[in-house]
Amino acid sequence: MYTYDQLSRWYELYQSAFYLFDADRLLGNYSRMRQAFAQRYPDVRIGYSYKTNYLPYLCYSLHEAGAYAEVVSGLEYELACKLGVAPQHIIFNGPLKREAELQEALQKGCIVNLDSWAELEMVINCARENPLRQINVGLRVNFQLDQDGKSPLQSGYEVSRFGFCVENGSYHMALQRLEGVANVSVVGLHGHFSANRSLSVYETITRTLCQLAVETLGDNLSYIDVGGGMYGPLPDTFQATDIPSYEDYAEVICSAMHEELRKLEKKPTLILEPGISLVADTFIFVCKVIDRKENRGKRFVLVDGSVHNIKPTMHPHNLPMQIISPDPRNGEAEYHVVGYTCMEKDYLLFGHKAPEPQIGDFLLFSHVGAYTIVFSPPFIKERPPIIATRKDEWLIARRKETIEAFFSDELYHFPSQPSGQEENAR
Numbered sequence: 001m002y003t004y005d006q007l008s009r010w011y012e013l014y015q016s017a018f019y020l021f022d023a024d025r026l027l028g029n030y031s032r033m034r035q036a037f038a039q040r041y042p043d044v045r046i047g048y049s050y051k052t053n054y055l056p057y058l059c060y061s062l063h064e065a066g067a068y069a070e071v072v073s074g075l076e077y078e079l080a081c082k083l084g085v086a087p088q089h090i091i092f093n094g095p096l097k098r099e100a101e102l103q104e105a106l107q108k109g110c111i112v113n114l115d116s117w118a119e120l121e122m123v124i125n126c127a128r129e130n131p132l133r134q135i136n137v138g139l140r141v142n143f144q145l146d147q148d149g150k151s152p153l154q155s156g157y158e159v160s161r162f163g164f165c166v167e168n169g170s171y172h173m174a175l176q177r178l179e180g181v182a183n184v185s186v187v188g189l190h191g192h193f194s195a196n197r198s199l200s201v202y203e204t205i206t207r208t209l210c211q212l213a214v215e216t217l218g219d220n221l222s223y224i225d226v227g228g229g230m231y232g233p234l235p236d237t238f239q240a241t242d243i244p245s246y247e248d249y250a251e252v253i254c255s256a257m258h259e260e261l262r263k264l265e266k267k268p269t270l271i272l273e274p275g276i277s278l279v280a281d282t283f284i285f286v287c288k289v290i291d292r293k294e295n296r297g298k299r300f301v302l303v304d305g306s307v308h309n310i311k312p313t314m315h316p317h318n319l320p321m322q323i324i325s326p327d328p329r330n331g332e333a334e335y336h337v338v339g340y341t342c343m344e345k346d347y348l349l350f351g352h353k354a355p356e357p358q359i360g361d362f363l364l365f366s367h368v369g370a371y372t373i374v375f376s377p378p379f380i381k382e383r384p385p386i387i388a389t390r391k392d393e394w395l396i397a398r399r400k401e402t403i404e405a406f407f408s409d410e411l412y413h414f415p416s417q418p419s420g421q422e423e424n425a426r
């Protein structure tokens with residue numbers, strides 16, 4: 001629980017809205033998830049999905065606790081290397097890996113899951129150029145997940161665009177193509193699906209991956225990667241019921257692993273790639289009330305933050321909000337909380353019913369740890385600073401973006417600089 005004075009001190013530092021990152025909560029989530037799975041399966045690795053929130057301090061805190069890095073681009077891979085993650089602890093996924101990135105990841109011994117024919121050919125080239133090197137890869141697999149004739153994929157998609165399709169023979173063709181190269185082995189299967197996060201989906205994913213692996217990979221099988229996509233703790237405002245816990249997921253996934261792989265003497269590693277479920281509830285966005293007004297019967301509270309800072313995907317749910325004020329605020333009013341951008345749809349809260357905040361109060365929005373700081377480009381204002389708290393201490397995990405960094409002349413052309421053509425001519 002933060003006091004008005006504490007928040008004011010942080011606000012004074014930058015004269016700006018800011019994020020609070022609770023590192024203790026993150027490590028608590030990680031250790032509860034890890035325990036839930038480790039109690040049920042002998043060899044589990046958790047690869048944190050960088051894309052969800054690649055704040056270096058956050059990633060680093062998880063690595064210190066033992067998490068692997070799950071990356072989907074050269075940029076994320078470089079960050080993992082910069083944070084000192086051992087290549088063997090980096091899982092390189094994603095639909096588009098550049099040849100140089102892929103070659104480096106393979107050479108260093110990362111866990112690489114291939115997603116396309118183009119990547120398959122790159123691996124084959126790499127293997128032919130380095131005939132003495134053994135190259136191990138995983139394949140991302142695509143199969144039907146339908147439940148009662150309905151697709152559980154997010155946004156209602158019928159078919160996922162990722163991976164090699166089992167039903168049309170692509171998966172078997174990919175395997176055959178790689179088996180034709182002596183120094184390449186397929187050692188793992190990857191089955192991340194952005195679906196409805198239900199237990200039954202995980203059961204299908206795990207069983208299908210295990211059955212395929214037993215049928216087709218034989219003794220080469222080293223890991224089964226069921227991806228991310230689980231629920232973490234959810235705010236009450238989402239009014240969601242029957243949300244599975246980490247234990248529920250662990251029970252379903254690990255039981256399926258044990259049953260499907262009972263005949264194997266050497267059990268493969270189980271890999272998970274959680275993002276949202278670890279970080280969503282570890283960030284709070286703190287902004288200040290700047291103004292209040294009424295327009296034709298509707299009350300608006302203007303803050304120095306934006307919907308972009310708390311839910312860049314602009315989903316319709318109001319996130320939990322707490323008012324921290326010098327004096328208690330009582331009564332109940334209905335109002336909208338709106339942001340600093342010039343967009344009509346910049347609503348941080350819509351039709352909120354609660355005591356109305358006063359100018360100078362802080363509004364705290366929680367559950368904003370996933371896909372906020374990575375998804376929101378600096379729009380109209382600089383990126384806000386991030387203050388991390390851990391064991392009653394705090395540090396600045398990201399400073400407020402300066403004008404110089406925002407409009408860096410390493411990135412942009414300014415009139416005082418030679419044009420690109422002149423630079424090339426030199």
Ligand SMILES: Cc1ncc(COP(=O)(O)O)c(C=O)c1O
Binds near residue numbers: 194274
């Ligand atoms: C390959 C892969 N792994 C893991 C994740 C993490 O998913 P979530 O943040 O829902 O746990 C994603 C997200 O899209 C993904 O594409």
